[in-house]
Amino acid sequence: xxxxxxxxxxxxxxxxxxxxxxxxxxxxxxxxxxxxxxxxxxxxxxxxxxxxxxxxxxxxxxxxxxxxxxxxxxxxxxxxxxxxxxxxxxxxxxxxxxxxxxxxxxxxxxxxxxxxxxxxxxxxxxxxxxxxxxxxxxxxxxxxxxxxxxxxxxxxxxxxxxxxxxxxxxxxxxxxxxxxxxxxxxxxxxxxxxxxxxxxxxxxxxxxxxxxxxxxxxxxxxxxxxxxxxxxxxxxxxxxxxxxxxxxxxxxxxxxxxxxxxxxxxxxxxxxxxxxxxxxxxxxxxxxxxxxxxxxxxxxxxxxxxxxxxxxxxxxxxxxxxxxxxxxxxxxxxxxxxxxxxxxxxxxxxxxxxxxxxxxxxxxxxxxxxxxxxxxxxxxxxxxxxxxxxxxxxxxxxxxxxxxxxxxxxxxxxxxxxxxxxxxxxxxxxxxxxxxxxxxxxxxxxxxxxxxxxxxxxxxxxxxxxxxxxxxxxxxxxxxxxxxxxxxxxxxxxxxxxxxxxxxxxx
Amino acid sequence: xxxxxxxxxxxxxxxxxxxxxxxxxxxxxxxxxxxxxxxxxxxxxxxxxxxxxxxxxxxxxxxxxxxxxxxxxxxxxxxxxxxxxxxxxxxxxxxxxxxxxxxxxxx
Numbered sequence: 001x002x003x004x005x006x007x008x009x010x011x012x013x014x015x016x017x018x019x020x021x022x023x024x025x026x027x028x029x030x031x032x033x034x035x036x037x038x039x040x041x042x043x044x045x046x047x048x049x050x051x052x053x054x055x056x057x058x059x060x061x062x063x064x065x066x067x068x069x070x071x072x073x074x075x076x077x078x079x080x081x082x083x084x085x086x087x088x089x090x091x092x093x094x095x096x097x098x099x100x101x102x103x104x105x106x107x108x109x110x111x112x113x114x115x116x117x118x119x120x121x122x123x124x125x126x127x128x129x130x131x132x133x134x135x136x137x138x139x140x141x142x143x144x145x146x147x148x149x150x151x152x153x154x155x156x157x158x159x160x161x162x163x164x165x166x167x168x169x170x171x172x173x174x175x176x177x178x179x180x181x182x183x184x185x186x187x188x189x190x191x192x193x194x195x196x197x198x199x200x201x202x203x204x205x206x207x208x209x210x211x212x213x214x215x216x217x218x219x220x221x222x223x224x225x226x227x228x229x230x231x232x233x234x235x236x237x238x239x240x241x242x243x244x245x246x247x248x249x250x251x252x253x254x255x256x257x258x259x260x261x262x263x264x265x266x267x268x269x270x271x272x273x274x275x276x277x278x279x280x281x282x283x284x285x286x287x288x289x290x291x292x293x294x295x296x297x298x299x300x301x302x303x304x305x306x307x308x309x310x311x312x313x314x315x316x317x318x319x320x321x322x323x324x325x326x327x328x329x330x331x332x333x334x335x336x337x338x339x340x341x342x343x344x345x346x347x348x349x350x351x352x353x354x355x356x357x358x359x360x361x362x363x364x365x366x367x368x369x370x371x372x373x374x375x376x377x378x379x380x381x382x383x384x385x386x387x388x389x390x391x392x393x394x395x396x397x398x399x400x401x402x403x404x405x406x407x408x409x410x411x412x413x414x415x416x417x418x419x420x421x422x423x424x425x426x427x428x429x430x431x432x433x434x435x436x437x438x439x440x441x442x443x444x445x446x447x448x449x450x451x452x453x454x455x456x457x458x459x460x461x462x463x464x465x466x467x468x469x470x471x472x473x474x475x476x477x478x479x480x481x482x483x484x485x486x487x488x489x490x491x492x493x494x495x496x497x498x499x500x501x502x503x504x505x506x507x
Numbered sequence: 508x509x510x511x512x513x514x515x516x517x518x519x520x521x522x523x524x525x526x527x528x529x530x531x532x533x534x535x536x537x538x539x540x541x542x543x544x545x546x547x548x549x550x551x552x553x554x555x556x557x558x559x560x561x562x563x564x565x566x567x568x569x570x571x572x573x574x575x576x577x578x579x580x581x582x583x584x585x586x587x588x589x590x591x592x593x594x595x596x597x598x599x600x601x602x603x604x605x606x607x608x609x610x611x612x613x614x
Binding site: 074207208227 | 516519520523526527530534537538541542544545546548549550552553554556557559560564565566567568570571574575577578581582584585586588589592593597600601603604607608610
């Protein structure tokens with residue numbers, strides 16, 4: 001406990017020093033939302049890795065693999081494959097057409113106030129559905145790791161993220177993510193080397209031992225996701241949902257141009273992908289060395305698998321090496337949550353302060369100084385709301401929200417974004433149709449599914465993406481057709497395409 | 508708008524269409540490849556469990572081998588995309604950007 005706390009305080013001091021440094025360099029709106037677009041592709045790649053690897057990835061994938069075998073490996077693979085979609089279709093067009101938010105892209109295509117509102121709704125719903133379980137997870141995790149109470153843990157995490165975002169904006173958020181990514185990758189590398197020395201650098205031994213201990217069924221799929229359609233739904237949710245997650249996509253505004261955005265995706269694919277691949281080996285190693293019983297005893301969901309494995313590899317419980325490794329991994333886990341919640345707060349404040357207040361309410365007529373002030377104040381308000389929701393969420397089943405976040409991103413934001421970028425006839429009616437149908441079908445199906453209602457589920461799939469995603473597209477297409485031809489919008493599409501693919505805006 | 512400016516704008520739009528056609532030529536097969544690779548694997552996981560359990564190398568079964576191949580595929584596609592974009596897409600984008608700047612309508 002005291003080692004964890006010590007290491008964590010060091011990390012906290014580093015991030016606060018970064019925030020102090022970043023705050024002095026954050027004065028304009030472009031600084032606040034996009035770090036003035038002056039990051040390099042490598043910096044953004046590390047920050048993307050820090051942003052995208054939430055606690056669910058860092059702790060969850062290892063735990064799932066340890067307890068359920070191959071299904072955990074599927075969970076880990078999806079988030080890497082998802083970046084193929086982002087690389088091929090989304091990253092460069094996002095960079096070329098938007099300024100600070102997802103709403104910018106939709107708005108620059110449609111130029112209608114209603115479409116902007118729809119985009120704001122998509123961002124806010126996804127971000128809060130993502131933020132609330134992160135806060136609740138932070139509460140549980142910090143309590144387990146350091147012994148302070150759930151409420152205080154949530155408040156502490158909330159205040160830290162408010163400080164990073166409100167003072168340091170995107171620059172501080174980015175460097176918090178970079179620090180976290182470096183720590184996470186170092187922890188992963190150390191654990192990997194320690195595991196390999198245990199098995200004389202033959203990873204196949206891990207599989208053989210797991211099979212011996214838990215029978216061949218452990219290494220088969222279907223131990224966690226029993227319904228085959230849930231496997232497929234999960235795959236779709238990941239591969240297409242990432243492109244609809246505003247807090248990840250806005251990272252592309254922090255680099256100077258589309259080429260840098262492209263290179264930053266290649267960076268994150270190698271950095272995060274290597275870590276995800278690692279979690280599969282860590283999980284199987286933990287099942288071998290620590291044992292499923294000990295993992296379940298510490299936490300039923302397996303979320304403490306990685307810290308326990310680190311402790312074992314460091315020399316075991318009660319040894320200095322074991323305590324040090326446990327403390328290190330635990331502190332990195334807390335840093336992970338801080339990096340992710342900061343990004344969510346910043347991106348939500350973009351949707352409220354930039355999209356809603358400045359562009360919708362004030363129709364863009366706000367001077368720069370006031371806009372920055374509004375953005376900072378909004379991020380404080382969102383942070384306080386997140387703290388309140390996190391405290392209220394104690395003991396509530398938040399698993400459904402995690403599914404909802406990725407499902408809405410895939411079923412509402414993704415269709416609207418992709419059709420905005422590629423379909424000439426797509427119009428404001430389509431934006432509304434896609435958002436409403438995608439959102440409603442995701443929410444309803446998630447709420448009546450097993451994640452919310454357990455055995456009383458009215459609908460068999462935990463993750464409804466396989467149905468809600470086609471429905472979202474259908475809503476977008478029907479909305480477009482019902483709205484009727486928007487000739488002016490269609491004529492503007494040539495100029496828009498030019499901007500999508502070259503970054504040059506024309507009249 | 509002067510006549511040559513209008514011509515430059517039209518030329519820029521034509522270049523962008525060429526660029527999009529070129530992008531589709533590469534990106535459609537690449538997208539199909541990774542979608543089939545990953546979604547196909549999860550379909551096998553759902554409906555052909557025993558097939559994925561076939562042992563390939565020692566204790567390693569087909570499922571884990573395919574998972575490893577999917578990692579490899581994503582990384583290869585990422586590198587390939589970077590190369591293709593630099594060689595094929597960027598020159599076309601630069602051409603269109605030059606034409607549009609000649610048309611004098613850039614903001």
